[in-house]
Each structure stands twice: as structure tokens, then as C-alpha cells.
Amino acid sequence: MNNWVSMYGTDWALGSHGPICSVWIILFGPLVAAAIITLLTSKQKGLSAALSIAAILLSFALSLRLFLLFTLKGIQHIPHVIHWLTIGNSIRIDFGMITDPLALLMLLVVTGVGSAIHVYSLGYMKGDPGFSRYFACLSLFTFSMLGIVIANNFIQMFIFWELVGLSSYLLIGFWFEKPSAAEAGKKAFLVNRVGDFGMMLGILLLWSHAGTFNFVELQQRVPGLNLSVGTTALIGALIFCGAVGKSAQVPLHVWLPDAMEGPTPVSALIHAATMVAAGVYMLCRVSWLILPSAAASTLVASIGGITALMAATIAIAQNDIKRILAYSTLSQLGYMVMAVGLGGPTQAMFHLTMHAFFKALLFLSAGSVIIALHHEQDIWKMGGLWKKMPITSWTFVIAALALAGVPPLSGFYSKDEILFLAYERNHVLFVMAVAAAFLTAYYIGREVFVVFFGKPRDQHAYDHAHESPLVMTGPLLFLALLSVIGGWYSKVPDFLGPPHQAEHHSLLLKLGLIATPLLGFLVAAKVYWKPGPSDAPVKAALGNIWTWVENKYYFDELYAWIVKYIQGTIAAGCDLFDRWILQRLGIGGLSAGTGLLGKTVRLLQTGSIPGYAFLVSLGVTIIIYYMVIR
């Protein structure tokens, strides 16, 4: 009770409980908004949107205040825990918070980018019949995501982790009357469950050794446990499974491109900037668990590197404006995961932050294009839009340059940090990462040239295209500003931990890393910067490889095959067992036996009174025989 009084009763300006109660408001504000929208205001669309936006803006303001309090005045983390439940003597689960620099930065990213996207949604979702439902889901998502960020123990994090999966499902399938959207939502949820199951096993295994779920206690206890090499690797790998699912790493990456069926702001918020970054955030939160194990960290780094390169190759052959960005997101997430695996959670978080800015911007600009062209998403039906939509075009270009890592934009700083790290630790991954960086510049260059420059390919759509209203361009400009200057605040990496040891890399390496994206753009320009560009020259040059990347390496087909034949066979076996052993033999046998017994015993009911008298005497005689004589 005392907690609640102190939360709401005292000052939340600068008092001793100030930062704490702000965190609870940051977390629960969006939930309250979601509840009110669902229960009360679903008919008043304007009010619903206002509530949702007000909630996230409040969260943003409070997060910013916490961040500034920490950076400027050094006000430290005050742990605040509500005891939630105890099971037996050993399992204690809290509902607590953690407000270390890592969480503060993530809070800022989620609420900051989230605010821009909430406002943008006002314009994008205008006139949609499910307007209120959309904002309720968005607020629910914000709540769940913030829950992951401030969770101070694994169980709490896992609960919010699943809540995030739920809100993602709701938002991907937002236009559920469209079968593809409903299917995509289901796919995302199921694929995520595969990863989450591994994570749950990891959490339980860790608990069975350490006896606590709390991050701080675990960090203190785990080094003293002397776990065997195998156990440590297994725990690390299992927990990494959660990140593989949520952050869409190979081999569970298949859900993310399909998730683009959701509204574009949702893609920007959930499937680019925040939720998919939750996996990386979780890895950073428990990096002390993974890094001591060489096997686990190599696994993490390799999966990240493979994802980065593979997704980048797929992206060069996609034709959907959002799907290219989706594969780009996969690739960038691969970078972050690789950075964690190589022992650089700081670099991973730095890139996560920058990526949130420019990738959200890319998606929002793409959304602006999609709205202008009345839900056309094929890039080969666009072209020359820069004349009609200057703000959208230029913000997209800025974000594209930032994504490719052109100095001095944000992506340059964060991506180079990761590349330097890879150069120091693992040369194979370094080469893969550089190749991915080249491809990144190439595919995003392709998208820019085809969509915004050249001649319009669909004259009718082009004539009707127009720049989006201020409510959409405003967030674009805000995010463009962040994409440009985000990396200049070089304290962001330092803020998270001990200052990065700036090793002196050779000038050649630095120049090479700057030249890589430029080279990518040059190649893209050579192919697509001309009247009537097409994929034909690249297709001819790559031959069979093109078929493979165009079909995403046949992952979906492979999984469909596995589900159809392997899982299908097992399911058929279970069905047979259920149908014949359990149903026919077990339940059917029991009922048939009872029936048979009944029919037999019924023969005694003759209705003949002397017969009954005989049986009674016989029975009594037998009883007496057994009782008296034996």
C-alpha cells in the first residue's frame, strides 16, 4: 500500500520517488489509453486517437526527463519492486523495474519513434472503419514494448514478450478481412512461438541452476556457479532462440516480410523500429550470460552475420516497396545480433537506436507513397515521384543514405562501429558484413531510383499522386532530423557502458568502409539511373542466383514441405493413435465392456419370485459358508 501512496501521493518532479513513479506512468499510461479506447470511446474516433497519442507523448516526455536527469545530473537507478507471487519456497516472481542506461535509451527510442508514428497514423489511417481499434492496438503494443524494456526479471520480460507478440498479431492482421493479412498474422505468431518456446526452456534451465529470475541477482550469481561449458552454451543458445524468433533471424526470419500486410505505420513501429529490436535488446540485457560461452557467442554472431548477408541478397530482387524494407530490416537486425555475439552490446544498441530512426523514416515515407498512389506497392508502377512528393522523396533519400551508411548520417557511425568490431574479432564475419553493406547501398539505391526518379511508369496514378498532409510529413521531418544528427551525439555508445576503446584503425580500412556504400550506390545508379530501368541486366549477370534470391532461397517452400510431410506424418500418426487406440480401444472398449456386462447380468432378472427366493437363499448360504465355516 505504501508503494502506491508514494507513487501517486508525492511529488513526481524531483522527489526521491520521482523517477520511480514516472516509470510506472510511462508503462501504464498507454495501457490505460488502450483500455479506455476499447471500453468507452470506440465510437468517437477523434477522441480515441487523441487519448492514444496523449498517452505516448506523456510517456515520451517522462522518458526524456528521466534520460536527461540521468545524463545531466547523474540521478541513478532506484530499484523499485512490487512483490507479485511466491510459488512454494523457492520461486519468487516480482513485478519490478530496471532503469539503467540501457533501459533509459530503449525507453527513449520506443516512445520517441512511437510518438512520431502515432501522429503519422492519424493521417495514414484516416477514414479507416477500424480507426479506434487501430489506436487501441497501438497503445497496447506500446505498453507491452515498454514492459519488456523495464522488466527486471525474466518472467516479467517473457510475459510482456508474449504480449508484444499478441499486439503484433492483432496489428498485422488489422485488415483481417483480407485473407493474406490474416494468414500473415497467424504465421508471425506461430513462428514467434517456436522461438519463444526455446527461450522459455532457457529461462527455466537458468533458473534451475541459479534459483532466481532477477537480472541483477543472476548477473551476480551466475559467474560463481561454475556451470559446465555445455550448460552455459545451452542456456545461451536457448535464450538466443527467443531473439531469433522476435528479431527474425535465420532460420525463423520468414514471418517478418509477410508481416508487411499490416498498415505501414505498424510496419514502421513494430516490424522495423521497436518490437523486432526487442530481441537485440534482450540479448544486450543478458549479454553477460552469452558472452562467457565461446560456443554460444559464436552461434549468435554467425546467425547474425548470415542473416545480414542473406537478407541483403534477397532484398535486391524484391518488387514490393515495403518488402525491400522488410528484408533490409532483417539485414540490419543481423548486424545488431552479430555485434552482440562479437562482444559489443554497446555497438548493437547504438545501431539499434540509429536504425530505429532511419528505418521508421523509410517505412513512413514508403507509407506516404503508398497512400498517394492509392495502396499501390509495386515499385515498377511508380517512378518520378520526387516532383510530386518532394518532402516524402527527400526524407526517403536521407533515410536511404543513412541506412547505407554514408557519412555524416547516423547509420555511418553505428554501422562502422560494428564493422570495426567485426574486423577486430572475426574476419570471416567482417567480409560478410562488408558484402552486406555493399548490397545494402545497392538495393536501397535501386529502390530510390526506381520509385522516386526516372519517368513515371503509371501515368494515371502519377497524375493523381500528391504530397501527404502535414500530419504525415511532420513526423517524416522529425525522423529525418534524427536520422541526420543521431550519430553526432557520440556519447550514446559511452552512455551505455565503459567508453569504447577507440582502436586506431588504418586509414585504408576507414576509407574502404566509406567507399563500400558509395560503390553500392554507383552500381545501382549504373543499372537503374536511366530511362526505363529494369532488372534485366542484373538478372542476366546473376543467372541462376537471381532465381534463388528472387524466391528468397525457397525458405517458405522448404518450411511448407516440412510442415506438409514431416509434421503432417507425425500428426497423422497421432491421429491414428487417438482414433484407434484411445477412442476405439480405450473409450469404445470401456463402454462396450460395460454394456456387455449389463446385458449378461440382466438375464438374472427373470421376474419369477421362486427364482429370486432361490437366489437369495443361495447367496445367504454362500455368505454364511464363508463367514462361519471357513
Add this chain to the structure above:
Amino acid sequence: MITLNHYLFVSGLLFALGIAGVIIRRNALVIYMALEMNLNAANLALIAFSKFNKIVDGQILVFFVIAIAAAEVAVGLAIIVALYRRKQSVSVDELKTMRL
């Protein structure tokens, strides 16, 4: 010398005759008489025990049995009369409706 066993033997014989009567005969009235024989076989055993063990309890119990047998006959004969009115017969072969 007549011992307890002699009494009990007669009692058992009487009881067996009663049971046999109940099972074999078809006339409800005769079955009734056979049943009375069963009760009196039990009474004989009780009195024999009472006499040889010098405890009066058995004789008291016999009075109860006689009283209850009288009541039972009243009810039973009423049932048989009712039965006769319905079926125009007192043969138990007519009473086969008590089955599934």
C-alpha cells in the same frame, strides 16, 4: 438326553423345509405358510439357546418375532387378496411383470 444339537437339528430341518416350500410351491398362500415355518424354525433355535445358556433374552426376542410375524401376515394376506382381485389367481407364475 436331548442336547442343544438336537434342537438345532430340528430347527435347521424346519428351516430347510420352509425354504424348499418357498422355492418349490407356486401358490402364494402356501409360500406364505412356508415362510411362517422359517420364522418358527428361528424361534425354536432362539428358545433352545435361551434354555441351554440360561439367558432369557432369546425368549424375549421370540415374542418380538411372533408380533412381527402377525403384522406381516396381515400385510401379506392383504396383498394376496388384492392380487387375487386383479388376476383371479394366487399363483406366483402369474407375477412375472417384475422384470425388464
